[in-house]
Amino acid sequence: MTRSMALGARITALRLAERRSWIWFVVAVLVCTLGASFMREQGSPSAADMALVHITFGLVVPLLAYLSFDAALAGQAFEQAVNPLARHGGSGREAAVGASFCVCVLLVGYGAALGALTVLVSRGGGDARVLADAWASSWIGAVAGLAYGAWYTLASTLGKRGGGRIGLLLTDWVLGASTGFLAVPFPRAHIRSLLGGTPALDWSQTAGLVALVLGSALAGSLGAARLRR
Amino acid sequence: MLALRAVRDPGLGPLTFDFGPGVHVVLGDWAPTLDRLVELLAGVRQPRSGHVIWEGRLLGKTPALRREVGALLGEEELLPARSVLSALQTALELHASSLNAATLLLNVGLAALADREPRALEPRERRAIALALALALEPVRILVLADPLAVAPLVSRELILQACHARAEQSVVVITTCRPQDALELGGRVVRLVGGQLHVEPYVMPPGSACELCVQASDTRRLAALLAATSAVQGVGFQEPLAQGIWVRGADLEALARAVATAASDAGIQLYSVSPRIVPGATHEAAAATHVDAQRGAASIFGRAKATP
Numbered sequence: 001m002t003r004s005m006a007l008g009a010r011i012t013a014l015r016l017a018e019r020r021s022w023i024w025f026v027v028a029v030l031v032c033t034l035g036a037s038f039m040r041e042q043g044s045p046s047a048a049d050m051a052l053v054h055i056t057f058g059l060v061v062p063l064l065a066y067l068s069f070d071a072a073l074a075g076q077a078f079e080q081a082v083n084p085l086a087r088h089g090g091s092g093r094e095a096a097v098g099a100s101f102c103v104c105v106l107l108v109g110y111g112a113a114l115g116a117l118t119v120l121v122s123r124g125g126g127d128a129r130v131l132a133d134a135w136a137s138s139w140i141g142a143v144a145g146l147a148y149g150a151w152y153t154l155a156s157t158l159g160k161r162g163g164g165r166i167g168l169l170l171t172d173w174v175l176g177a178s179t180g181f182l183a184v185p186f187p188r189a190h191i192r193s194l195l196g197g198t199p200a201l202d203w204s205q206t207a208g209l210v211a212l213v214l215g216s217a218l219a220g221s222l223g224a225a226r227l228r229r
Numbered sequence: 230m231l232a233l234r235a236v237r238d239p240g241l242g243p244l245t246f247d248f249g250p251g252v253h254v255v256l257g258d259w260a261p262t263l264d265r266l267v268e269l270l271a272g273v274r275q276p277r278s279g280h281v282i283w284e285g286r287l288l289g290k291t292p293a294l295r296r297e298v299g300a301l302l303g304e305e306e307l308l309p310a311r312s313v314l315s316a317l318q319t320a321l322e323l324h325a326s327s328l329n330a331a332t333l334l335l336n337v338g339l340a341a342l343a344d345r346e347p348r349a350l351e352p353r354e355r356r357a358i359a360l361a362l363a364l365a366l367e368p369v370r371i372l373v374l375a376d377p378l379a380v381a382p383l384v385s386r387e388l389i390l391q392a393c394h395a396r397a398e399q400s401v402v403v404i405t406t407c408r409p410q411d412a413l414e415l416g417g418r419v420v421r422l423v424g425g426q427l428h429v430e431p432y433v434m435p436p437g438s439a440c441e442l443c444v445q446a447s448d449t450r451r452l453a454a455l456l457a458a459t460s461a462v463q464g465v466g467f468q469e470p471l472a473q474g475i476w477v478r479g480a481d482l483e484a485l486a487r488a489v490a491t492a493a494s495d496a497g498i499q500l501y502s503v504s505p506r507i508v509p510g511a512t513h514e515a516a517a518a519t520h521v522d523a524q525r526g527a528a529s530i531f532g533r534a535k536a537t538p
Contacts (some may be wrong), residue, residue, distance in 0.1 A: 003322075003323075004292075007319065007323075011308065011309040011310075014309045014311070015309055016290060018348065083273060084306050084307065084308045084309070085307075085308065085323065086292070086295065087271070087272075087273050087294075087295060087298075087300065087321045088320045088323040088324055089293070089295045089296030089309070089324050090290050091292050091321045091327070092292075134434065152394070181235070227290050228289075229288065229290065229292065
C-alpha cells in the first residue's frame with residue numbers, strides 16, 4: 001500500500017467518524033430487526049428469504065452503501081474528495097483507491113452483519129439450520145457489500161458532486177429488480193439470485209456470482225481509471 | 230513558463246497568456262472569477278477547455294508536477310485530520326518537505342491554531358494556514374495566491390510581501406486581488422482581468438482614489454448627497470437619468486461599501502444593486518468628465534468633490 005493510498009484511507013476514516021456514519025448502521029440494524037420480526041410473525045415458511053431479499057438486501061444495504069459513500073466523500077465527487085491530498089503532491093488515483101478500500105471494508109462488515117442478523121431474527125433460535133443459513137447469508141452480505149462498494153466507486157466519479165451515486169441507487173432499485181437483460185449489470189439482481197430469488201436471465205447462482213464479481217471488478221477498475229494520477 | 234492556451238472556464242477566456250518568472254498581480258473586479266483563475270493556474274482543476282501548461286507539460290497532471298506548486302485558493306480546505314498541526318505535517322510530508330509543522334506555525338504567528346480541528350477553523354483561518362504552507366514550501370516553482378493580503382493580520386503583510394518577492398527570481402508568482410491598493414503594494418507586473426481576458430497594463434493609481442462603486446437605489450439623489458458628506462467617500466457622481474445609478478469613489482472598497490450601506494440604512498433608502506468597478510487612472514479622467522459632482526451640484530470630475538490628499 002502506497003503512502004497516498006494509506007492517506008486516502010485515513011482521511012476517509014476520519015470523515016466517516018466526523019459525520020457519525022455509524023448512526024446509519026444503527027438505523028439499518030433496527031430496520032432489519034423490525035422487518036425480520038414482522039416477517040416471522042406472518043408465519044410464512046420463507047420469512048427469512050422474504051426479509052433478506054426485500055428488506056435487508058433489497059432496501060437497507062444499497063441505501064447504506066449510498067449513505068456511506070456520501071459521508072466518506074463529504075458529498076463530493078471522488079476527484080474533489082481526494083483533491084486536498086492530490087494538490088499537495090499525492091496521487092489522486094491511489095488516494096481514491098485507499099478511500100474506496102476503506103468504505104468497502106466497512107460495507108463488507110455491514111453486509112455480513114445485517115445478513116446474519118436478519119436470518120437469526122426471522123428464523124429464531126429453535127431452528128436447527130439457523131446457524132448454517134446465517135453463515136450463508138453472512139458471506140452473501142459480505143459479497144454484496146464489496147459489490148456495492150465497487151459500483152459506488154465508479155458512480156462517485158460521475159457528476160460534478162458525485163451525482164452518479166443517486167443515479168446508481170435508483171437504477172439498481174428499478175432495473176436490478178427486473179429479471180431481464182437490463183438487470184444483468186446491477187448487483188441487486190445477482191444478490192437476489194444468491195439468496196434463492198429469481199435470477200436474471202435464468203442464470204444459475206454460480207453464473208450470477210461470477211457476473212457479480214466480474215461486474216464489480218470492472219466497475220471498480222473503471223472508477224479508478226477515471227481519476228487523475 | 231506557465232502558459233494558458235485557449236483556456237475557457239466560466240467567466241474566463243478564451244485565454245492565451247504567458248506568465249514568466251517574477252511577480253504578476255492579476256487585478257480584477259470579481260473575486261469568484263479570480264478564484265477560478267487561481268485554481269486553474271495551481272493545477273487544482275482542469276479548465277472546461279484548453280490547457281494550462283508548465284514547461285511543456287500539462288500542469289497538475291502528475292503528482293511530481295503538483296509538488297512544484299504552492300497555492301492559496303479562494304476557499305481553502307485543509308487535509309482532514311484531528312488537528313491543524315497534523316494536517317499541516319501531512320501536507321509537508323506529501324510535498325517531501327523537511328520542514329516541521331509546529332515551527333512553521335510558530336514562525337508565521339499561527340501557533341495558537343495548532344491544536345484546533347481543521348473543520349472548526351473559520352474560512353480566513355484556514356486560508357492563513359494554507360498561505361503559511363504555500364509560502365514555506367521548497368522547492369516550489371509556481372506560487373499562485375488568491376488575495377493573500379486579505380489574510381492579514383493573521384499573517385503579517387510584511388511577511389507575505391517579503392516571501393512573494395523572495396520567490397520572484399526563481400519562480401512564477403501569480404497573485405490575484407480585487408483591490409488596486411493591494412496591487413500597488415504587492416508590486417510586480419500588473420495584469421488586468423477584464424471581461425474574462427487578461428491585459429498587461431501599467432496600472433496608474435489615481436492619487437487617493439482607487440475604487441468605484443456603482444449604486445442603484447430607490448432615492449439616488451438623496452443617497453448621493455448623504456454619501457458626499459461621508460469621510461470614506463472622495464467623490465460621488467451620476468449621469469442623467471438617475472435610474473442608471475450613481476458612482477461613489479474612495480480609496481478603500483470595503484469602507485466605501487460600508488458607507489453606502491450605512492447611509493442607505495440610516496435614511497431608509499432601499500438599495501437595488503451595488504457593484505464594484507476598478508478605475509484605471511488613464512481612462513478615468515475622460516469618463517469622469519461626463520459625470521456630475523453631487524456635492525457641488527455642477528458638471529465636474531470625480532475627485533474634485535473633496536480635497537484629494
